[in-house]
Amino acid sequence: MDLKKIDPASLAIRHYPDPVLRQVARPVDEVGSAVRNIAERMIELMVQADGIGLAAPQVGLPLRLLVFSLSGKAEDVHVLINPELCHPQGSSEMEEGCLSLPGIRAKVRRAAVCTVWALDLEGNRFVMDTVDLAATVVQHEMDHLDGVLFIDRLKTVSRMACRRGLKQLEREYVGR
Ligand code: ZN
Numbered sequence: 001m002d003l004k005k006i007d008p009a010s011l012a013i014r015h016y017p018d019p020v021l022r023q024v025a026r027p028v029d030e031v032g033s034a035v036r037n038i039a040e041r042m043i044e045l046m047v048q049a050d051g052i053g054l055a056a057p058q059v060g061l062p063l064r065l066l067v068f069s070l071s072g073k074a075e076d077v078h079v080l081i082n083p084e085l086c087h088p089q090g091s092s093e094m095e096e097g098c099l100s101l102p103g104i105r106a107k108v109r110r111a112a113v114c115t116v117w118a119l120d121l122e123g124n125r126f127v128m129d130t131v132d133l134a135a136t137v138v139q140h141e142m143d144h145l146d147g148v149l150f151i152d153r154l155k156t157v158s159r160m161a162c163r164r165g166l167k168q169l170e171r172e173y174v175g176r
Pocket of ligand 1: 098100140144
């Protein structure tokens with residue numbers, strides 16, 4: 001994939017069951033202006049959609065890149081390139097939603113605390129300790145990089161409760 005050929009303006013949020021959401025994303029091998037432009041567009045799309053996190057596969061790019069902002073505002077955004085999760089600890093359950101699964105919400109159990117290593121938009125490596133909502137968002141978005149959706153992590157009863165919503169999205173999906 002030549003990132004320089006991607007027009008950021010053409011990127012849009014993909015909905016389940018778009019197959020790109022199931023791909024395992026590949027690492028970003030060069031942090032340059034092409035990646036920065038893609039990240040900018042992802043931030044714009046996330047803020048427009050009132051989201052607090054967005055991963056590149058959700059805009060059709062199977063790349064290990066994600067953005068999140070706990071306030072939902074552009075000024076609070078974090079950009080994580082090639083993130084790696086370390087030391088997950090504890091357990092917490094939070095209700096989650098996903099911009100790729102509109103209308104669906106369910107409680108998901110995840111680690112309550114985790115550390116993440118990543119590259120920033122300048123290509124510098126940094127470490128971030130996350131707890132509570134930040135830990136949940138980071139784990140949710142990192143799942144996207146491995147083709148995993150939060151509905152995959154539900155217990156049977158919650159999964160049953162989401163079935164109607166998923167069927168609706170399957171009917172609405174027209175492909176691209
Ligand atoms: Zn999501």
